[in-house]
Amino acid sequence: MEPSSLGRRSKQVRAKKRIEQLKGFYIHLVVFVLVNIMIITGAVIGNMNNGESFVDSFFNFNTFSTFIFWGIGVIFHGFKVFSYNPFFSKAWEERQIQKYMDADKNEMKKYS
Template sequence: MEESKNTKYQRAKKRVEEIKGFYIHAAVYTVINAFILLNIYLQTDNFWKWPHFITLFAWGIGLFFHGSKVFGFNPFLSKDWEEKQIQKFMEEDKEEMKKYK
């Protein structure tokens, strides 16, 4: 069955919005963290302390996962893993159904 142009357009538009959302998130991350670190740098003599970088680090983890979702990169659960699990559960279901016939 061929998809309609409208469905393809809507899916493409959603994808563009996801990418745009990630870029906005990355820009806000950069601006806010630069502001925070600049303020810390200007107000302290000992800039290189771990507590000064907690926001940068923690938010960076969130940004990484946001990017992973948007760009389809999953270092932990790949598409191959997902397909294998689907096949496994389908086989289990098939075996379960044979028991009841």
Template sequence: MKNKSSMELTSESEKYIKAQQRVTEIKQFYKHLVLYILVNLFFIGRRIYKDIKYGDSFVEAFFDMDNYHFFFWWGIGLLIHAFNVFGKENLFSKNWEERKVKEYMDKN
């Protein structure tokens, strides 16, 4: 039979592993978000520049929806990724509110 100390240690190490996995998931999402922003700014900027070079005004090039297709479709993938990472917490549920209150109380 395991003693109480051994069970607590196992429980604490399991909590640590789960917390570490959660942090890794969040970190991967933020890396995905940064990559999304940088790559899309580059490609959208390049497309706008090309449109201007071929005779469109800046306003016409900026509001040309063809320049944003890649941005839109990858954005849907990013939203799905965000839901997979943050949707697990059942945002705005009573449990979430209690955790956030406790988190802010612990900080102060």
């Protein structure tokens, strides 16, 4: 194989992997929305059948607990797929690399 075809193949593999990640995230998001609509609807109707008002049953923590905790998971999934990392940014990585390079340079100066 020619080098250009290897590069093209590599790009194609990376693009396919990226599409699979995006597709996985969007499927996760759709399932999250649909399932939570059903859970919230069922919880509100069930609470109303037990004598609570609509407002009391809707603004109950138990009604939204699955939505909240699963939502945290969806957010982190999105961070991963869209390469967003608020804690370990590129600038942080560069500072850490520079720190270790400086430490190595200082260590080498001890022995010269």
